[in-house]
Structure formats: C-alpha cells, structure tokens
Amino acid sequence: METRERIIQASLELFTERGYEGTTLAAIAKQIGMQKPSLYAHFTNKEALFLATVKTAVLEYNQIVRSELEALGAETAETQLKTLLYRLAEVYYDEYTISQFYYRFLFFPPPALASKMQQMVEYHGSAADQHIESVIRQGKDEGAIDTSLASDLITESYLCLLSGIDFDTRYYDFNKEQIRTHVDRIWQIFWRGIKASG
Amino acid sequence: METRERIIQASLELFTERGYEGTTLAAIAKQIGMQKPSLYAHFTNKEALFLATVKTAVLEYNQIVRSELEALGAETAETQLKTLLYRLAEVYYDEYTISQFYYRFLFFPPPALASKMQQMVEYHGSAADQHIESVIRQGKDEGAIDTSLASDLITESYLCLLSGIDFDTRYYDFNKEQIRTHVDRIWQIFWRGIKASG
DNA sequence: GTCTATACGGCGATAGAC
DNA sequence: GTCTATCGCCGTATAGAC
Numbered sequence: 001m002e003t004r005e006r007i008i009q010a011s012l013e014l015f016t017e018r019g020y021e022g023t024t025l026a027a028i029a030k031q032i033g034m035q036k037p038s039l040y041a042h043f044t045n046k047e048a049l050f051l052a053t054v055k056t057a058v059l060e061y062n063q064i065v066r067s068e069l070e071a072l073g074a075e076t077a078e079t080q081l082k083t084l085l086y087r088l089a090e091v092y093y094d095e096y097t098i099s100q101f102y103y104r105f106l107f108f109p110p111p112a113l114a115s116k117m118q119q120m121v122e123y124h125g126s127a128a129d130q131h132i133e134s135v136i137r138q139g140k141d142e143g144a145i146d147t148s149l150a151s152d153l154i155t156e157s158y159l160c161l162l163s164g165i166d167f168d169t170r171y172y173d174f175n176k177e178q179i180r181t182h183v184d185r186i187w188q189i190f191w192r193g194i195k196a197s198g
Numbered sequence: 199m200e201t202r203e204r205i206i207q208a209s210l211e212l213f214t215e216r217g218y219e220g221t222t223l224a225a226i227a228k229q230i231g232m233q234k235p236s237l238y239a240h241f242t243n244k245e246a247l248f249l250a251t252v253k254t255a256v257l258e259y260n261q262i263v264r265s266e267l268e269a270l271g272a273e274t275a276e277t278q279l280k281t282l283l284y285r286l287a288e289v290y291y292d293e294y295t296i297s298q299f300y301y302r303f304l305f306f307p308p309p310a311l312a313s314k315m316q317q318m319v320e321y322h323g324s325a326a327d328q329h330i331e332s333v334i335r336q337g338k339d340e341g342a343i344d345t346s347l348a349s350d351l352i353t354e355s356y357l358c359l360l361s362g363i364d365f366d367t368r369y370y371d372f373n374k375e376q377i378r379t380h381v382d383r384i385w386q387i388f389w390r391g392i393k394a395s396g
Numbered sequence: 397g398t399c400t401a402t403a404c405g406g407c408g409a410t411a412g413a414c
Numbered sequence: 415g416t417c418t419a420t421c422g423c424c425g426t427a428t429a430g431a432c
Contacts, residue, residue: 003415017309018219018308018309019217019218019219019220019306019308020217020220021216021217021219021220022217022218022219022308022309024406024407024408025407025408025409026406026407026408034416034417035416035417035418036408036409037409037410037411037416037417037418037419038415038416038417040408040409040410041415041416042415045408045409046408046409103305104305104306106369107301107302107368107369108217108302108306110216110217110220111215111216111220149386149387153383153386153387154387156380156383156384157383157384157386157387157388159366160359160362160363160365160366160380160384161358161359161362162362163361163362163365163366163369164358164359164360164361164362164363164365165358165362166365167358167361167362167364167365168357168358168361170305171304171305171361182354182358185351185354185355186354186355186358188347188351188355189347189351189352189355189388189391189392190355190387190388190391191391192347192390192391192392193387193388193389193390193391193392194387194390194391201397222424222425222426223425223426223427224424224425224426232398232399233398233399233400234426234427235398235399235400235401235427235428235429236397236398236399238426238427238428239397239398240397243426243427244425244426244427
C-alpha cells in the first residue's frame with residue numbers, strides 16, 4: 001500500500017478511538033513505523049491530514065451503503081426492505097472503524113473544522129432515500145404494501161427505523177445475532193403498519 | 199450558585215462542544231472569570247473534574263426523562279405514547295447541552311476514562327422501559343392496542359422509534375416544528391402497526 | 397479560596413543532513 | 415522521502431504569598 005494510504009488508514013483508526021485533539025501525530029507515525037516529521041512529506045499539517053481522512057471515510061461509507069443497495073437484487077419488496085435493515089446494521093461490525101469515524105465526526109466535529117467538513121458530507125442521504133422509495137412503490141405494485149399510505153411517508157418512517165436500529169446497535173453494543181433478533185422483532189410491527197390490509 | 203457548581207456548568211458546555219482533550223482548564227476558568235489554578239481548590243485534577251461533570255449530567259438527564267414520564271398523566275395510551283415521543287425529542291432543544299454531553303460521551307468516551315464512566319451510566323434504561331410497557335398494557339385494556347402482540351415486542355419497537363427520532367433530530371438538525379411533523383408522520387405507521395384491528 | 401509565578405512535559409511544526 | 419535535532423508554544427499541575 002502507498003505510504004499516503006497507510007497514513008490515512010492509521011489516522012482513521014486513531015481519530016476514531018481518540019478523537020481529533022486526542023490523537024497525536026506521534027501516535028499516527030508510530031502505528032505505521034515512521035517518524036513524526038515524515039508525515040509532513042505527505043500532508044501539510046494535522047488539519048490537512050484529518051480532512052483527507054474525512055474525505056476517504058465519507059467516500060468509503062457512501063460506497064458501502066450504495067453497494068448494499070445494489071446487492072438487493074430482484075426479491076420482493078418485503079425481503080429487500082428487511083434485508084437492507086440487516087445489512088446496514090451489520091455494517092457497524094463489518095466496517096466498524098469507517099462507521100464509527102463517520103458518525104463520530106458527523107455529530108461531533110472539531111469546532112474549528114466543522115464548516116470545512118460539512119461540505120464533504122452533503123452527498124449521502126438522497127441516493128438511499130430514492131432507492132428505498134422505489135422499492136416501496138414496487139411493494140405497492142406487488143399488492144403487498146397499502147397504497148393509501150404515501151410512499152414518502154413510508155420512506156421517512158423506514159429511514160427512522162434504520163436510524164433507530166443503528167443507534168441501538170451502538171448503544172447496547174449488540175452482536176450480530178442480537179442485531180438479527182432485534183431487526184426481526186421490530187420488523188413485525190413496521191410491516192404490520194404498512195402492509196396491504198386485504 | 200456555588201463555585202463548584204459554576205465550574206461544572208462551564209465544564210458541561212465546553213466539554214460538550216470541544217470534547218475532553220479539546221477542552222483546556224484555562225478555557226473553563228476563563229468562562230467563569232477565574233484563574234486556572236483556582237480550579238484545583240475544588241477538584242484534584244482534570245480527570246476528576248470531568249468525572250464529576252459526567253455524574254451531574256447522567257443524574258440530570260435521567261431526572262429529565264423521569265419527569266417527562268411522570269408528566270404524562272391519565273390520558274389514553276395512544277396520547278401518552280405519542281406525547282412522549284414529542285417531549286423526549288424536544289429535550290434535544292430544551293436541554294441541548296445536557297443531551298449533547300450525555301450522548302457524546304456515552305458513545306465516544308475518552309479511552310482512558312471509559313471504564314470509570316461506564317459504572318455511572320448503568321441506571322438509565324430500565325425505568326423508561328417498564329413505564330412504557332405499562333402504558334402499552336393500558337392500551338390493550340382500553341381495547342386500542344392489539345392484544346396478540348407481546349407487550350415487550352411493542353416496547354422494543356417503540357424504543358427503537360424513539361432512538362431513531364432522537365438520531366434524526368440531531369442528524370438533520372430539526373427545529374421544534376420539524377420534529378412535530380416528523381413524529382406525526384412516523385406515528386401514523388407505528389400506530390397502524392400496533393392498533394387493534396377490530 | 398484565590399491569586400502570581402513557575403515547573404515540566406508533550407504537542408505541532410520546521411531545519412537541514414542523507 | 416525519511417531521518418535526527420530542535421524550536422516555540424501551550425497543556426496540566428504545583429509552590430507559595432495573600
């Protein structure tokens with residue numbers, strides 16, 4: 001791997017665990033077996049290194065979400081929506097560092113860098129929203145989802161569920177099996193809330 | 199206010215905004231018009247000051263949640279459950295600092311202090327869970343909630359909804375009106391998912 | 397309990413040899 | 415591009431007068 005990438009990878013791990021101010025350049029250098037001043041051959045200063053790390057994390061996280069959306073295939077809407085809940089919750093485990101970094105600095109950015117960061121995060125949301133809404137419309141076409149409920153209403157509710165599961169996974173520190181059980185239980189209520197009554 | 203309390207109040211605000219390592223004792227002292235060394239007359243060191251702040255925040259946050267639960271009164275289960283969603287989401291605004299501090303350090307504690315902090319946070323969950331489950335049983339007695347769904351299943355789903363709304367409020371930086379609208383929309387689906395079919 | 401003065405270490409960053 | 419050496423600053427913490 002390129003030196004630059006190795007620095008960013010180490011930064012990702014350390015910034016995630018210790019925060020921006022809690023991470024020293026010495027610690028980053030040590031993790032990849034370098035001396036501190038060598039970092040300056042690749043980044044102008046700590047701030048630039050951090051922002052490059054943010055950029056990498058945002059791109060990678062969005063890529064993960066996008067690939068999970070594309071991997072859903074041609075199942076029924078119900079299967080697709082439920083599978084997506086499993087998968088995105090499990091991202092917390094399979095991509096722990098990226099996922100933690102993303103949320104840590106999204107919610108609690110270093111005050112001095114907040115505005116510079118915000119520009120990088122704008123992308124995310126809409127792609128997932130639109131994909132989910134199209135799956136919901138598919139569910140209506142299948143006759144599985146109640147057509148009297150607006151698709152954007154269901155999407156908003158689904159995304160809130162997703163946020164909640166994501167939150168719970170971190171809060172309770174669920175393992176994969178516990179995530180499955182949690183999603184199964186929550187899905188029962190949600191599906192009952194949107195399924196066609198006929 | 200006692201000096202000790204004023205120090206903790208300033209700490210609460212600064213730790214919330216800047217994190218543990220990002221907050222200097224000089225900044226805390228300045229905010230309350232003191233000199234840095236004077237802080238040591240009230241706390242043995244920065245770590246002890248932080249832990250005292252955590253203790254205050256946890257107690258206060260739990261008190262807020264508890265008082266919202268008690269304020270629900272003798273309404274129908276549906277009204278109580280929906281009102282609680284509004285109220286707890288609005289805590290993000292009305293008690294912004296406490297709420298942000300609580301979640302910041304619950305999810306991202308300073309590594310060296312994580313174990314000491316964990317002992318203070320154990321309380322929270324169960325009180326709210328039990329209260330909510332009793333409201334749900336009340337809803338079944340009223341004939342409003344479907345009795346074929348286990349009460350703990352509904353509670354788990356409700357709490358996930360609450361987490362999701364909490365998450366969304368921070369993520370999208372909703373104002374109070376947007377919170378209301380968001381809760382109203384999500385509630386439609388959830389209530390449809392648990393209400394008695396008769 | 398609060399202050400001024402200060403110790404001590406670690407931080408980000410630079411200079412300059414190789 | 416990486417190193418050693420070092421600068422200047424600011425962090426926590428202590429000493430000691432009032």
